[in-house]
Amino acid sequence: MKALCISATASNQGKTILTTALLYHYKKSVRPFKIGPDFIDPQFHTLICATPSVNLDTFMMNEIQVKWIFNKYSDKEISICEGVMGFYDGMDKDSSAYDISKLLDIPSILLLDGSSSYITVSAVLKGLKTYKNDNTIKAVILNNLSSDGHYELIKNQILKDFCDVSVLGWIKKDLPSLKETHLGLDLKDSSKIEQISKEVLTHIDISLLDDIANEFTRSKKEKYPFKRLEPINKKISIIKDENFSFLYHDNAEFLKEVFRDVVFIDSTKDETISDDTDVVYIPGGYVETDYNYKKIKNSLNFKNSLIAHAKTKHIYAECAGLLYLGNAVDDKKMSGILDLDFTLKDRFQRMGYYFNSKNIKGHSFHYTNILKDTSGIDILSKKENGDGEIGSWEKNKVFGTYLHLMLRNNPELITRRFI
Numbered sequence: 001m002k003a004l005c006i007s008a009t010a011s012n013q014g015k016t017i018l019t020t021a022l023l024y025h026y027k028k029s030v031r032p033f034k035i036g037p038d039f040i041d042p043q044f045h046t047l048i049c050a051t052p053s054v055n056l057d058t059f060m061m062n063e064i065q066v067k068w069i070f071n072k073y074s075d076k077e078i079s080i081c082e083g084v085m086g087f088y089d090g091m092d093k094d095s096s097a098y099d100i101s102k103l104l105d106i107p108s109i110l111l112l113d114g115s116s117s118y119i120t121v122s123a124v125l126k127g128l129k130t131y132k133n134d135n136t137i138k139a140v141i142l143n144n145l146s147s148d149g150h151y152e153l154i155k156n157q158i159l160k161d162f163c164d165v166s167v168l169g170w171i172k173k174d175l176p177s178l179k180e181t182h183l184g185l186d187l188k189d190s191s192k193i194e195q196i197s198k199e200v201l202t203h204i205d206i207s208l209l210d211d212i213a214n215e216f217t218r219s220k221k222e223k224y225p226f227k228r229l230e231p232i233n234k235k236i237s238i239i240k241d242e243n244f245s246f247l248y249h250d251n252a253e254f255l256k257e258v259f260r261d262v263v264f265i266d267s268t269k270d271e272t273i274s275d276d277t278d279v280v281y282i283p284g285g286y287v288e289t290d291y292n293y294k295k296i297k298n299s300l301n302f303k304n305s306l307i308a309h310a311k312t313k314h315i316y317a318e319c320a321g322l323l324y325l326g327n328a329v330d331d332k333k334m335s336g337i338l339d340l341d342f343t344l345k346d347r348f349q350r351m352g353y354y355f356n357s358k359n360i361k362g363h364s365f366h367y368t369n370i371l372k373d374t375s376g377i378d379i380l381s382k383k384e385n386g387d388g389e390i391g392s393w394e395k396n397k398v399f400g401t402y403l404h405l406m407l408r409n410n411p412e413l414i415t416r417r418f419i
Contacts, residue, residue: 001077002214005100005101007110010089014143016044026078031080034055038084039248042055045082055249060362107139107212115144139165139212140168141167141171142170145170175196235262240264243285243296244284245283251407270300280306282315282318288330306335326341327339349366354381364391378392
């Protein structure tokens with residue numbers, strides 16, 4: 001099996017477009033991965049190649065656990081990992097593309113912007129190559145070029161300056177791009193994927209890229225690096241649809257391993273939670289936007305079944321799930337299970353990694369804020385044992401939080417909040 005990492009110098013440099021093109025090219029034989037906690041890119045990955053994308057995050061999990069996750073899901077001919085921000089960004093949290101690619105010993109391909117420059121591109125590459133001598137940078141692709149002549153200028157300079165870096169090709173500037181929403185790329189605009197993929201790869205040497213991708217051997221005897229939970233003889237309903245789509249793939253797989261019965265509910269289709277459900281898990285996503293609220297506004301059967309469930313049984317909700325448990329987001333009425341009111345802001349209120357009051361590591365990214373709070377139970381802080389603001393609430397067996405977690409390495413959360 002082969003593997004590689006796609007990275008760049010920063011965000012908005014074309015990583016997702018290049019990854020999209022490669023996933024489309026390898027769509028019958030690829031397992032996609034996303035470095036970091038992002039939910040949007042993995043949904044694009046899955047949409048393109050019909051194979052669930054898996055997050056790799058060495059802030060929320062330790063190195064041994066991340067290696068185990070990569071081994072577990074690297075079950076195709078090639079694994080492609082999309083990086084986060086720039087190649088070294090996230091090193092302060094030990095979760096950059098540099099950290100993950102080094103940990104997994106897989107080669108990195110850098111996407112470098114060549115517009116309005118030529119020799120300086122090689123100087124930028126030298127900075128990246130020398131910043132950490134144990135980096136995994138093996139090849140580059142040049143972006144935003146307008147001609148073969150421009151490409152040859154930069155390519156020749158790089159090959160002159162480096163004996164250990166391949167130049168795989170270039171991407172023409174002004175290719176069609178996918179739309180954006182306030183939380184990332186728009187999953188509804190998928191019609192251009194085939195067109196973009198073909199155009200992106202027009203001037204890229206796929207054979208050379210194949211040669212650079214490391215042969216990676218999956219370990220079949222690796223010890224399970226997590227605390228094992230005894231099988232739970234209960235039924236869990238996971239809300240999974242266009243509104244509540246921020247669900248880490250391994251979280252779903254882990255719950256399947258642990259619970260006796262796992263079912264998926266689509267709130268936008270007004271599906272109901274069965275009476276024999278023991279716990280409901282509502283992931284994050286979108287419920288506060290006009291587009292998404294319309295999809296759930298009239299799902300009265302779903303809402304009523306959730307309200308009935310909440311009277312005596314467990315609910316665990318993240319971010320958009322938390323919002324739906326509240327009374328309202330501005331003028332948009334929710335379920336009213338928790339006596340909380342939220343408002344949508346123009347700017348994000350939290351973004352990045354956080355610790356909760358028990359120092360469990362997670363991720364948060366939201367534009368909403370609570371209007372009035374007298375019942376919060378959990379501080380979310382940027383630092384371990386640090387100061388912060390309330391980010392979690394509970395009532396009886398109902399718990400809602402702004403924090404996204406990976407469940408496999410937090411078994412105490414399952415025993416406390418799910419059963």
